[in-house]
Amino acid sequence: MEKKELSMEVRLLLAFVLVGLILFLTPYFYKQPPPAPEAKVTPPVPAATQKSNAIPVPVTAPAASNTPAPPPAEVPGAIEAPEEKTFAIDTNYYHVEFDNRGAVIHRWQLKKFRNHDFGSKVPVPVDLVNAASLSKVPAPFSVAFKQDQHPSTDPNTRLFQVQRPDDLSVIFEFSDGHMDVKKSFKFLKDSYLVAVDSNVTQDGAPLPHSLSWRGGFGDETDNNAVTNQHALYYDTVNSKLNVKQVKEAKNGPASWAGQFSFAGLEDHYFAAVFMPEGRSLVELTAFSDNLPDAAGKDQARIGAAVGGEGSNSFTLFAGPKDYNLLGKIDPKLEALIDWSYVGVSLAFLGKPLFVMLAWTADHLTHNYGWAIVLVTVAINTVLFPLRLSQLKSSRKMQAIQPLIKQLNEKYKSLPLKDPRQAEKNQETMDLYKKHGINPLGGCLPMLIQLPILVAFYKVLAVMIELRGASWLWVHDLSQPETLAIRALPVILIVTQYLQSKMTPQPGVDPSQQRMMMLLMPVMMGYIFYFLSSGLVLYYLTSNLVGIAQQVILNRATPAPAPVEVKPASKKKK
Numbered sequence: 091m092e093k094k095e096l097s098m099e100v101r102l103l104l105a106f107v108l109v110g111l112i113l114f115l116t117p118y119f120y121k122q123p124p125p126a127p128e129a130k131v132t133p134p135v136p137a138a139t140q141k142s143n144a145i146p147v148p149v150t151a152p153a154a155s156n157t158p159a160p161p162p163a164e165v166p167g168a169i170e171a172p173e174e175k176t177f178a179i180d181t182n183y184y185h186v187e188f189d190n191r192g193a194v195i196h197r198w199q200l201k202k203f204r205n206h207d208f209g210s211k212v213p214v215p216v217d218l219v220n221a222a223s224l225s226k227v228p229a230p231f232s233v234a235f236k237q238d239q240h241p242s243t244d245p246n247t248r249l250f251q252v253q254r255p256d257d258l259s260v261i262f263e264f265s266d267g268h269m270d271v272k273k274s275f276k277f278l279k280d281s282y283l284v285a286v287d288s289n290v291t292q293d294g295a296p297l298p299h300s301l302s303w304r305g306g307f308g309d310e311t312d313n314n315a316v317t318n319q320h321a322l323y324y325d326t327v328n329s330k331l332n333v334k335q336v337k338e339a340k341n342g343p344a345s346w347a348g349q350f351s352f353a354g355l356e357d358h359y360f361a362a363v364f365m366p367e368g369r370s371l372v373e374l375t376a377f378s379d380n381l382p383d384a385a386g387k388d389q390a391r392i393g394a395a396v397g398g399e400g401s402n403s404f405t406l407f408a409g410p411k412d413y414n415l416l417g418k419i420d421p422k423l424e425a426l427i428d429w430s431y432v433g434v435s436l437a438f439l440g441k442p443l444f445v446m447l448a449w450t451a452d453h454l455t456h457n458y459g460w461a462i463v464l465v466t467v468a469i470n471t472v473l474f475p476l477r478l479s480q481l482k483s484s485r486k487m488q489a490i491q492p493l494i495k496q497l498n499e500k501y502k503s504l505p506l507k508d509p510r511q512a513e514k515n516q517e518t519m520d521l522y523k524k525h526g527i528n529p530l531g532g533c534l535p536m537l538i539q540l541p542i543l544v545a546f547y548k549v550l551a552v553m554i555e556l557r558g559a560s561w562l563w564v565h566d567l568s569q570p571e572t573l574a575i576r577a578l579p580v581i582l583i584v585t586q587y588l589q590s591k592m593t594p595q596p597g598v599d600p601s602q603q604r605m606m607m608l609l610m611p612v613m614m615g616y617i618f619y620f621l622s623s624g625l626v627l628y629y630l631t632s633n634l635v636g637i638a639q640q641v642i643l644n645r646a647t648p649a650p651a652p653v654e655v656k657p658a659s660k661k662k663k
Contacts (some may be wrong), residue, residue, distance in 0.1 A: 096358065106538040166519040168252055169265040170264055170265075176189050182277050190262065202213055205311040205312075206311040206312055208307065214453075218309075218360060222310075223305025230303040231301050231303070234299060234375065236298045242269050244291075249264070251264070283419065285405060286401045288401070298399055300395035301402065307393075321353075323348075325352055332513070334392075335392075346374050347371060347374070353396045354374075362406065365404060369403075372397070376392065377392070377395070380572065428552065429552070430440065436548055447553065447555075460561065466631040466632055480641045491617050494521070546625070570621065579626055582614065633643070
């Protein structure tokens with residue numbers, strides 16, 4: 091039987107399917123990107139000369155050279171609370187619940203953001219603490235020591251005395267007569283920044299330690315919550331953000347030390363990072379804790395501890411990865427937002443798209459769903475000349491199909507490895523040249539649009555502004571629809587089919603054309619069925635605009651008459 095070669099258009103469609111599969115699968119293997127803060131806030135912990143919460147390591151005055159070394163600093167007697175107590179600190183941004191047993195935190199809720207439990211009648215704020223982990227691993231801000239250190243007692247199980255200098259500050263202290271542990275937290279009313287200090291001594295000598303946050307971090311109701319959680323640090327020397335997966339600590343805690351601008355944890359939309367005050371060296375330790383999921387199956391959860399000195403002083407940022415907010419606090423924090431896709435930076439497209447969407451939502455639509463629609467229409471309008479070029483190329487290809495068919499008939503019995511295949515290819519190229527056809531004319535416009543699609547995907551994936559943003563029946567544009575049957579992907583399948591039916595496909599076998607016309611919409615619908623509603627809305631709008639443009643083009647540029655084919659002359663014997 092005659093073997094028919096796939097045309098460039100069919101090959102491109104197959105390639106587009108593969109690209110769609112990559113778009114769907116790679117977010118499970120690659121890290122997907124951070125947000126930024128809102129208002130510029132001065133760190134709540136001033137310079138070293140003003141650290142009211144810091145407890146300095148005891149020191150003695152310098153002595154003369156013939157004077158013996160001074161004895162160690164005095165250790166206070168036993169300091170411990172008589173009973174366990176819990177209390178909360180509230181700001182305009184936080185609701186934080188403390189427990190004096192270990193001087194730890196059981197809840198860290200963000201008042202400006204609700205979780206994705208839409209079945210709840212009362213909006214529930216996002217809690218950065220995984221409540222299910224509290225009975226399995228030490229609570230956030232527990233003291234972590236190195237394995238070769240042997241403190242006289244475990245301070246994470248002891249009752250700390252509590253001092254409340256004001257409504258937004260707390261100081262914890264515990265001592266058993268040998269070990270002395272102090273922690274302090276100072277909040278601001280309108281800020282995502284918190285001053286955090288810790289000091290540990292053993293018999294008067296500084297005892298290196300870190301403050302840990304284990305058992306997972308961030309919004310546990312988010313899609314793929316576990317895979318989106320990472321430990322990270324920003325290497326100041328190399329100006330690079332290093333992201334650590336939970337698997338890197340599967341054989342035990344893994345540590346990194348260096349000159350870090352910040353270190354901590356992140357999930358899809360939120361981060362908790364410690365920015366050191368008055369020091370350059372910081373140590374980050376990653377943990378892998380196996381905790382049961384909703385089905386009771388153990389699952390590895392990321393954790394981290396930051397510190398490394400006997401006295402640690404940090405400014406903690408715990409909040410949304412909002413691009414504008416992060417830049418105002420520290421430009422280095424902007425690295426928390428990942429504009430790359432499979433290791434390729436798309437910032438040159440992503441940032442302008444981000445600005446366009448934000449401006450449209452703020453000044454025109456006041457709704458991010460309609461902003462996506464308007465920006466998509468604008469992008470497709472700008473790309474209309476490419477669509478026109480693609481259609482003209484397809485029309486020319488339609489016109490010479492009889493000649494292409496005649497050429498294929500001429501070489502139909504030729505094996506693929508036959509040297510005369512080069513003659514066929516040359517005749518085909520000569521035919522294209524004679525009729526002014528660029529073989530890639532129908533492919534290049536689609537390839538040019540592909541980076542824009544991927545960039546839009548990244549923008550919609552990292553914009554925390556879309557989190558919780560509603561549009562018509564969609565509750566959250568950053569998540570798939572909550573309907574039993576998701577309407578947007580179903581409509582997308584219909585529009586994809588109509589667009590395929592209206593678009594000329596020269597040189598495609600009718601049976602192949604019918605198959606692709608059905609297969610492609612179903613494939614695209616399946617891929618987008620599990621993606622965020624915002625991305626589906628973008629692609630659906632692109633299809634609708636494409637259908638409208640195709641109607642205009644089909645009427646304005648009717649198909650040319652096929653080129654007349656002269657019968658091949660018979661050779662005389």
